[in-house]
């Protein structure tokens with residue numbers, strides 16, 4: 238059965254739900270975001286960063302800042318287009334393997350997993366036809 242992708246113009250994002258989810262883990266997640274010194278020490282422990290020839294888009298810190306970080310910065314006031322933009326970061330660019338090492342204890346996979354939860358709450362996630370090894374890893 239084909240999955241229907243909602244029309245981006247008409248799809249209503251439940252920002253109240255997003256705000257409620259963000260608030261649920263606000264303390265810990267905002268602490269992680271503010272403690273990140275952007276030192277890049279975690280970068281080379283991410284196999285995707287290495288696989289893609291050190292493309293900055295695959296740096297663990299880039300991925301959290303541009304997904305969960307933006308969700309907090311916008312206080313959950315996001316639209317369908319924005320959620321689709323970060324979909325690739327949270328599903329394609331990170332597999333939650335936990336290999337990235339941060340010397341000050343920031344746990345990147347739990348942040349990305351939380352961003353996934355928020356994005357998924359609005360029924361935004363990879364469609365079956367996007368799940369090929371070529372396009373999603």
Ligand code: SF4
Pocket residue numbers: 272273274275276277278279280297298338339340341342343
């Ligand atoms: S997550 Fe940790 S290691 Fe990575 S950039 Fe931030 S402070 Fe540095």
Ligand code: SF4
Pocket residue numbers: 282283284285286296297300330331332333334335336337345346
């Ligand atoms: S959890 Fe994500 S960011 Fe960390 S090493 Fe794995 S793929 Fe890279």
